[in-house]
Amino acid sequence: MKSAYDIILRPIITEQSMEHLDIKKYAFEVARDANKVEIRKAVETIFGVKVEKVTTLNMQGKLKRTGRYPEGRRAAWKKAVVKLTNDSKTIEFFEGMV
Numbered sequence: 775m776k777s778a779y780d781i782i783l784r785p786i787i788t789e790q791s792m793e794h795l796d797i798k799k800y801a802f803e804v805a806r807d808a809n810k811v812e813i814r815k816a817v818e819t820i821f822g823v824k825v826e827k828v829t830t831l832n833m834q835g836k837l838k839r840t841g842r843y844p845e846g847r848r849a850a851w852k853k854a855v856v857k858l859t860n861d862s863k864t865i866e867f868f869e870g871m872v
Contacts, residue, residue: 778816798858824862
């Protein structure tokens with residue numbers, strides 16, 4: 775069984791994800807094989823909050839060139855957007871970012 779820290783890999787801190795903090799939506803990079811139920815339980819145990827909804831997206835790796843001929847690919851990854859309930863507290867990690 776995977777621990778909660780194996781499922782939630784890192785928070786995603788972008789302009790778009792920071793705009794959704796006021797409606798209690800947070801974005802995370804998660805393990806590729808994690809499902810919505812596992813993501814919900816992991817966020818609730820790590821941050822001590824109540825999750826209302828989880829949406830997931832499979833982000834495809836992009837082709838990148840590093841010169842004339844060598845062409846590589848960035849790794850594909852999975853993104854989860856977690857919406858908290860209205861009576862839940864906020865995640866303190868994101869509070870100083872805005």
